Amino acid sequence: DADVTQTPRNRITKTGKRIMLECSQTKGHDRMYWYRQDPGLGLRLIYYSFDVKDINKGEISDGYSVSRQAQAKFSLSLESAIPNQTALYFCATSDSGASGHAYNEQFFGPGTRLTVL
Amino acid sequence: AQSVTQPDIHITVSEGASLELRCNYSYGATPYLFWYVQSPGQGLQLLLKYFSGDTLVQGIKGFEAEFKRSQSSFNLRKPSVHWSDAAEYFCAVGPGRRALTFGSGTRLQVQP
Numbered sequence: 437d438a439d440v441t442q443t444p445r446n447r448i449t450k451t452g453k454r455i456m457l458e459c460s461q462t463k464g465h466d467r468m469y470w471y472r473q474d475p476g477l478g479l480r481l482i483y484y485s486f487d488v489k490d491i492n493k494g495e496i497s498d499g500y501s502v503s504r505q506a507q508a509k510f511s512l513s514l515e516s517a518i519p520n521q522t523a524l525y526f527c528a529t530s531d532s533g534a535s536g537h538a539y540n541e542q543f544f545g546p547g548t549r550l551t552v553l
Numbered sequence: 554a555q556s557v558t559q560p561d562i563h564i565t566v567s568e569g570a571s572l573e574l575r576c577n578y579s580y581g582a583t584p585y586l587f588w589y590v591q592s593p594g595q596g597l598q599l600l601l602k603y604f605s606g607d608t609l610v611q612g613i614k615g616f617e618a619e620f621k622r623s624q625s626s627f628n629l630r631k632p633s634v635h636w637s638d639a640a641e642y643f644c645a646v647g648p649g650r651r652a653l654t655f656g657s658g659t660r661l662q663v664q665p
Contacts, residue, residue, distance in 0.1 A: 440596075469652050476562065478643060478657040479597075494652070526596060541587070542653060544596040 439463045440545040442527050448551045455514040457548050459527030467532055468510040469542065470494075470502060473524040482525075485510055486532070517552040524549050555580045557646050557656035565662040566634050574629040574659050576618075576644030586627040587645040587653065588618055597643065603627065614638070639663045 440461045449455050459468065466487050471479040481494030483502040491504055499521060501513045514521055528542040556579045566572055578584055585604050589597040601612025608620040618629045627644060641660045645653040 471655075476657055478559075479655040481652050484652050528597075541599050541602060542597075544589075544598075546596045 440527060440529055440543055442525075442545040442548050444548060445546065446549045448553065449517055450553050451518055453517050453552075455517050455550065457512045457514075457525055457527075457550070459510045459512070459545055461508050461527075461529045461543075461545075463529055463531070463543060464507075465529040465531040465543070466507065467530045468504065469528040469530075470500075470510070470512045471526045471528060472496065473526060473547075479526065482512065514550075514552075517550075519552045522550060522552045555584075555646050555654045557644050557654055559642075559644055559656035559659050561659045562657070563660045563662070565664060567664045568636050569633050572629075572631045572634045572638070572661070574642050574644075574661070576627045576629065576656060577625050578627065578644070578646045579625065580646055584627075585647045586618075586620060587647070588612065588616070588627075588629050589643045589645065589655075590614075591641045591643065591658075593640070600629070600642075634661075634663055636663045636665065 443458045469484045470482040473479050480496050482500050483494050485491045485504045488504050503511045525548045527545040530542045558577045560575050587602045588600040590600050591597050600616050601610050603610050603620045611617050616631050618627055620627050641658045643658050644656040647653040
């Protein structure tokens with residue numbers, strides 16, 4: 437089984453609909469992240485969470501919200517989807533304490549392709 | 554603020570040829586540097602990382618990268634490219650106040 441899973445893998449929705457993307461991990465990591473990937477722009481950070489009670493905005497958080505339900509679960513919501521939120525969304529995890537480095541390797545889920553019509 | 558530049562959006566090489574993908578970073582201290590690969594329809598997989606020590610690091614799939622502080626670079630190399638190496642490659646720098654900062658990516662196409 438994959439260490440970082442995302443559901444759904446693909447979603448087509450309409451403008452104005454509420455959408456939730458879910459991420460679960462079995463790696464036991466404390467840190468989780470949501471990124472958005474657009475062609476030519478690389479990965480941009482939407483939200484990140486260093487533990488269950490610590491949630492922070494990234495560089496492009498407008499129009500998004502998150503919930504860290506447990507250490508292993510981190511959900512991304514689009515309250516009212518719009519077409520320019522059409523993108524590939526990735527969840528990632530990292531372990532702050534594994535080797536003493538502040539930022540270790542990030543482990544990525546397979547991505548969710550979201551299309552907003 | 555930290556940043557990463559990957560100057561080449563798209564590179565095409567012949568199978569068996571050598572490869573070098575460029576990455577330049579801006580960071581105020583000693584950086585942590587990463588190369589990730591994204592195959593079509595897949596998530597990102599770590600190829601290699603540099604935290605400290607030897608500036609030439611070896612990764613998976615025959616890739617290596619060299620950290621050059623004087624040039625603020627961390628270029629990825631492979632001596633002989635295979636068709637299965639066709640993918641998008643991302644350079645990233647950390648640690649930051651929040652998370653890794655990624656470059657915009659380089660798409661590699663491999664010709665037979």
